Amino acid sequence: MSERTGIITFKGNPMTLLGPALKVGDKAPDFTVVDNSLAPVTLAGSAGKIRIISTVPSLDTPVCDTETRRFNQEAAALPENVVVLTVSLDLPFAQKRWCGAAGIDRVTTLSDYRERSLGTAYGVVIKELVLMSRAVFVIDANDVIRYIQIVPEVTSEPDYAAVIVAVKNLL
Template sequence: MANVTFKGNQVTLLGNEVSVGNQAPDFTVLANDLSPVTLADSKGQVRLISVVPSVDTGVCDAQTRRFNEEAAKLDNVKVLTVSVDLPFAQKRWCGAAGVENVETLSDHRELSFGKAYGVAIEELRLLTRAVFVVDSNDKVTYVEYVPEATDHPNYEAAVEAAKAAN
């Protein structure tokens, strides 16, 4: 499993670590309108999946805004942000932040995504910071588990991987 800390403290990640070349694991999360969303719902598209502990924190806010800006410049790439924030909070945050190019998804109910991608933090019931790119054939082409969950991911590498997966 990925070696991850949260504010300098080692945390336990639940689920299986995902690697480049793996078939992307399926999951069920909730859209802002409480409807279920699965990986299959975006089949045939490249997906850049940005994982954050909570959109209401500084780094997560910045990460989601940055990928929102990048999404506007990417062709045929669906950008998803997954957290355990409630769908209502995600919707409120997106409205206040003017985020329209990223789809926020909530994993609060079952940690389905968190366990499938090995990003659920057992001690905090949050998701650790990570970025995945999944191509249109559901193959994982890019993985970053950010070693310190309060640090930023490598935005440029993730965007380049999404472009290359097209």
């Protein structure tokens, strides 16, 4: 598996990302993750929709919590053909508990704990921490990656406005 350095830091310390460096225009890799009831979820399961895939280290941290709540708010203003998937390595039980407490209803939280299938296919697993880095991918209805944001410092929030502009350009 390829290793990439010089892309992200965690609290200022350089980290290594595992997996490929995807590019805008690439076909989005398929993946198998699980939802809060342990049912498998794949990219094909949302075919024909615009997908915002947000990867986060853990929903149980302040920045991930803020980010997921913000995407939940942003999604409320987007049409039904836009889905927001937040993926972490948190166990599905923890994700379900967190979503209930946070009132999340427009973001689907998914866990990649079994195979790290999305994490390694999208190049966002942090080798040193065995967590996902903070990144956002916008995938169009034809499974083509139209926008990528790898957040340089894992403890920082993404540029939400840029993500929403990328989505609106596809509507």
